[in-house]
Amino acid sequence: MRIGELAERAGTTTRTLRYYESIGLLPARRTGNGYRAYDEDDLRLVRQIRTLQDFGFGLEETRPFVECLRSGHPDGDSCPASLEVYRRKLAELDDCIARLSDVRRQVGAQLARAEQARAALEAAATVPGGAPEPRCELTPYDPSYDPSASDVAAETTPRG
Structure with missing residues (x-):
């Protein structure tokens, strides 16, 4: 399958798949005319990465799962390195829960x-x-009020 079909079936974008390829998570085989070619194993690999990301795993944390799948295991969870990543993630989550x-x-x-x-x-x-409840008195806003005019009026008013 080509990259567009893989992206659609995996629920992601071609840009994401190219990024996975650039960081070494997704190998890309090329056809004779230069198109990327993928198979069902690649689809399973991308789905594994996406699932782990949904759980809060960073891309580097998915690498042991990817390597486990690439080495022929039926799923990425069964290798010792993958199990260790799960253990670390659980400890991290427990710490986060305790802080929260x-x-x-x-x-x-x-x-x-x-x-x-x-x-x-x-x-x-x-x-x-x-103790009385504190009170606030508000004076309505008067747009015609000019503070300088009231000062002038006070100065010009005769005192008696």
């Missing part, structure tokens, strides 16, 4: 403190003699 859990706990604690402070303000505002 810690951040979640901190945000929850901050929310609880903020809610307590808000409740205390509301309680103080409703108790006689308690």
